[in-house]
Amino acid sequence: MTSRSIRGAAKPRTQRGTKPRGNGLALGQLDRHLGYFLRRLQLWVFQDFIETLKPMKVRPAQYSVLLVVEANPGRSQQAVGDMLGIERARLARMLHELERRKWIGRHANGHDARSHSLRLTAEGDRALSKIKRLAGRHEVKLRKHLGAGRHKQLLDWLRGPP
Amino acid sequence: MTSRSIRGAAKPRTQRGTKPRGNGLALGQLDRHLGYFLRRLQLWVFQDFIETLKPMKVRPAQYSVLLVVEANPGRSQQAVGDMLGIERARLARMLHELERRKWIGRHANGHDARSHSLRLTAEGDRALSKIKRLAGRHEVKLRKHLGAGRHKQLLDWLRGPP
DNA sequence: TATTGTTATACTCTATAACTATA
């Protein structure tokens, strides 16, 4: 069964169907806010990601940086931060940690002495292979959690153009 | 934040002819992770919520507590926290703040002297009316951001089981 | 013993400001 089976007509939803945990409590008008459900799902994703990636001790933001540096070698911290919506102050400290683990190297940029060229190290490349396998396992769990059809549709909708 | 930074750059693009700013970077395998797009949209939602609700200085978690207490008057902190997935330690401090603002009252529970019965005060009820109007404005912006069809579909899908 | 609410600590993430060294 790929989709929900028992959801019937649109009824006034107090707590029907949506019963996270608090035995019998109503959501109230929270039921009308997409942001609430988005947040709950997003928390599930982060918790599962962190748990699944625990063997490599990698958090979601670090993973996103590793993938973007891999896909765009030699770019500056500013560029990577802009891409991912990470403040440059925050990224500086994150990179400090990734450099300490010898996964990422900061190199001089010939054209602008202010900026750093970011690259994965050989060790970082090997680590990222393992990390990707674990992240793939997480994605499988998420697909299972949502149902394959929903997972694909959500990915298309959130990724694609309006 | 622009809509482009949320859903933009879905396809790996080379940075031909672009300035060395963030806009030409490839997502790499991030493109396959629903969690990434979920996170970006969720951040947009929180930022817009906080901005829109600024006149009342209410944050998303506080809003969710106010709505659940309104919909379930007299319930305990434990019940409300379980419902929303908020740690009881965190909720205790949040309620301290909401009590300080005279929006929520903690009353004795006749059956169990350990637990508190939570209720909106009259003042909290009036404040919540204003807050709901602002939150509605936020939801309209979100609907516009996503497109009405997508907003509705996402709400149905995320709200339902699991 | 277990549960409710409380305080305290630690860590992550976000948002600033201020600083340096370059441009």
Add this chain to the structure above:
DNA sequence: TATAGTTATAGAGTATAACAATA
């Protein structure tokens, strides 16, 4: 003046542990 990177601080959110009062 402006930009790239760094350091520092403050606040929210999360995850714990320990505690008092009560069950």
